[in-house]
Amino acid sequence: EIVLTQSPGTLSLSPGERATLSCRxxxxxxxxxxxxxxxxxxxxxxxxxxxxxSRATGIPDRFSGSGSGTDFTLTISRLEPEDFAVFYCQQYxxxxxxxxxxxxxxxx
Amino acid sequence: xxxxxxxxxxxxxxxxxxxxSCKGSGYSFTSNWIGWVRQMPGKGLEWMGIIYPADSDxxxxxxxxxxxxxxxxxxxxxxxxxxxxxxxxxxxxxxCARDKGGGWYFDLWGRGTxxxxxx
Numbered sequence: 001e002i003v004l005t006q007s008p009g010t011l012s013l014s015p016g017e018r019a020t021l022s023c024r025x026x027x028x029x030x031x032x033x034x035x036x037x038x039x040x041x042x043x044x045x046x047x048x049x050x051x052x053x054s055r056a057t058g059i060p061d062r063f064s065g066s067g068s069g070t071d072f073t074l075t076i077s078r079l080e081p082e083d084f085a086v087f088y089c090q091q092y093x094x095x096x097x098x099x100x101x102x103x104x105x106x107x108x
Numbered sequence: 109x110x111x112x113x114x115x116x117x118x119x120x121x122x123x124x125x126x127x128x129s130c131k132g133s134g135y136s137f138t139s140n141w142i143g144w145v146r147q148m149p150g151k152g153l154e155w156m157g158i159i160y161p162a163d164s165d166x167x168x169x170x171x172x173x174x175x176x177x178x179x180x181x182x183x184x185x186x187x188x189x190x191x192x193x194x195x196x197x198x199x200x201x202x203x204c205a206r207d208k209g210g211g212w213y214f215d216l217w218g219r220g221t222x223x224x225x226x227x
Contacts, residue, residue, distance in 0.1 A: 001170075035213040037153075044203055044217035045145075045153065056208075056215060088153055092211040096169035097155040 002026055002091050004100035012108040019076040021103045023067075023089035031068035033093035039102075040085045048087075049074065079105070110134035112142075112204050112218035119224045120194050127190035128221045130204030137185035138162040141207035143214060144178060144189050148200045156202075158212055159187055167212075194225045 003026040013019055023034065034052045037045040047056040049065035052072060062077040076083055084107050089100040115129040130142065143158035157168040161180040168178070180187045187204055202221050205214030 033211065035211075037214075039153075044205075044219055045214075046217070047208070047213070047215045050208065050211070050213060050215075090153075090155070090213055092213045095167060096171070097212050099153040099155060102152045 001096060002029060002094050002098055004089050004091055004098055006087075006089060006100035006103045008103060009101075010104045010106060012106050013079055014108045015079050015081055017079050019074075019079055019083075019105055021074040021076075021087055021105070023072040023074070023100050025070045025072070025091060028069045029091045029093040033091055034065070034067070034072050035090045035092065036065055036074045037088045037090065038083075038085045039088065045088065076105075081107075110216060112206060112216060114202075114204060114218040114221045117222040117224070119226070121227055122193075122195055122225055124194050124225075125190070125192050126194055126223065127188050128202060128223065130187045130189075130218050132185045132187075132206070135206075138182050141210070141212060142180065142187040143205050143207060143212060144176075144187075145203045145205060145214075146172075146200045147203065147220075155212075156189075158207065161185075161187065194223075196225050196227075198223060199225045 005024045007022045036049040039045040053065045064075045086102045086104045113131045141158045144156040146154040156172045159166045159178045161182045177190045204218045206216035208215035
């Protein structure tokens with residue numbers, strides 16, 4: 001099973017700042033088999049990024065994904081008030097599919 | 109509207125059985141895998157398993173194999189998650205979600221079904 005480790009656990013930032021979230025895999029998942037989700041309190045997760053860097057339908061371009069191998073990054077270029085949430089990465093190279101434990105982006 | 113509509117919250121006792129549902133609409137239900145994701149209170153997401161409604165091919169995460177059963181009825185565009193004997197540790201929110209592009213990651217989610225198991 002591929003273990004995904006996200007860091008930091010919590011990121012405290014102000015609106016307008018840049019957020020950089022990390023997802024590290026226990027083994028290589030190539031450059032294509034990683035997705036990112038956003039989950040707000042009381043809501044279902046929402047797909048942001050798939051294929052490590054492709055934005056899902058309707059996702060603003062301030063969200064971007066990068067990385068390959070074992071190290072991946074989700075960047076939010078300028079935080080908007082509605083962006084504060086928990087973010088999860090998910091690998092879909094191997095079964096079982098697995099999620100990271102999440103990074104909370106909170107208002108500073 | 110393209111959506112997944114999940115059944116309502118459930119309160120059950122340990123040892124009871126339960127079947128929750130997820131109905132797809134606005135798209136061809138048999139064209140995409142449907143997965144289930146668990147979220148225990150205050151915790152992260154766990155990938156449980158997935159079914160292809162067209163032929164009911166089902167894959168389980170080892171962590172959930174033998175503990176739950178995933179099924180589907182394509183005639184009514186509905187997927188199911190069931191337990192034969194609930195435990196208190198099954199208390200969680202359960203989401204169904206539609207696979208995007210065959211990779212078993214999810215582009216459309218239901219709102220979730222909260223299952224509470226308590227004596």
